[in-house]
Amino acid sequence: MKPHLIILGAPGSGKGTQASRLAGKGYRHISTGDLLRSEIAKNTELGQKVSGILSRGDLVDDNTVMALLKANCDINMVSYIFDGFPRNVVQAEMLDTQLLQGCNSIAVYYKLEPGVLIDRIVNRRTCAKCGEIYNLNTKPPMKSNVCDKCGSINELKQRKDDTQEVVSNRLKIFADTVNPMLLFYKAKGALVEIDASKPEDEVFDNLEKVIC
Template sequence: MKPQLILLGAPGTGKGTQAKRIVDEFGYSHISTGDLLRGEIAKGSDLGKKVKSIIDKGDLVNDQVVLELLNANCSISDSAYIFDGFPRNIEQSELLEEHVLKGAASKAIYFDIDLDILVERISNRRIAPKSGEIYNLLSRPPKVEGKCDISGEDLIHRKDDTAETVRNRLEVFKNTIAPILDYYEGRGVLVRIDASTSAEEVFAKVGEAINS
């Protein structure tokens, strides 16, 4: 059985790109808590109604509800999953292990990168809203300036992708990730991958982590 994967890394490190390849080439299921929340609401299940009630009040879905959501949608003994976006703090890391993974083999993969490189990478990011394609003016520019290669739509530069905003977001990330890394390192399941290299090199290291 392949290990369950917990993807960790700051915004812009390439987690999303790597997650897609892991799904395609290793047969994993990608677990996004946001997608699960929306899906459960759409199904109209009892859990979905509970989630909708919380969101309609303007409250945040708490950790216990997220755990209930994960257990309702994951069969750890039968399938291999990528957990992306959860855990976000040390408490969630411990809850995920105790209530969802329950001792199943797992790897926490940390996409490590110098924050100055990350600021440059994210501030040069451009997004095609309809096609979902993501470009980078430095490493993956569109063929026609300002246009998506696939749909031809205008590319946008998100307001929260400016250098100053990115630096603020990364400072918050730095303050929360250290204890999470310590937790997984202490359990002997942490794999650090240099995310400043090419996507191909990063994926090769991910494959090594999965197969080791």
């Protein structure tokens, strides 16, 4: 069985794309949002509890998320990708002691210099008509201001919060929470760092070398 993967990376690191590519290779992608919704739909005791928390507008606490994971993961039969959970070192420890419990697991950190991340994000443009995503440096439209996919003109927009200032602040918050997690996994000998500045296919090949 392949190791369980805990995927870590800043917004803009491309970890989401990498995680969905893995899902096509026998891995099951765990999204806590999906788990919450499906547990509510099943109307279990836990689902009713979650439904109550959400309808009050509260955040689901770590213990409830852990209970959801325990109820829905067959950890000895399926290799999972954890993406978006754990979000901090407390959750990382909980995941380790309450669910993974010594199972073969690796934390994969998609590493990218802050300057590169900021460049990626501030140069991102999204077609307002069809949602196609461009990058003015690495994936520009063939004709300036024309969407390759749907042909719309002057519809390639920058998201409001993709400015340098907002992105720098987002990355600082991310670094403050991810660094303790990296230390935690490093101390366990379970941390792999992948250079996320490389082209998407190369990044994926490097990941595959680690997990096979």
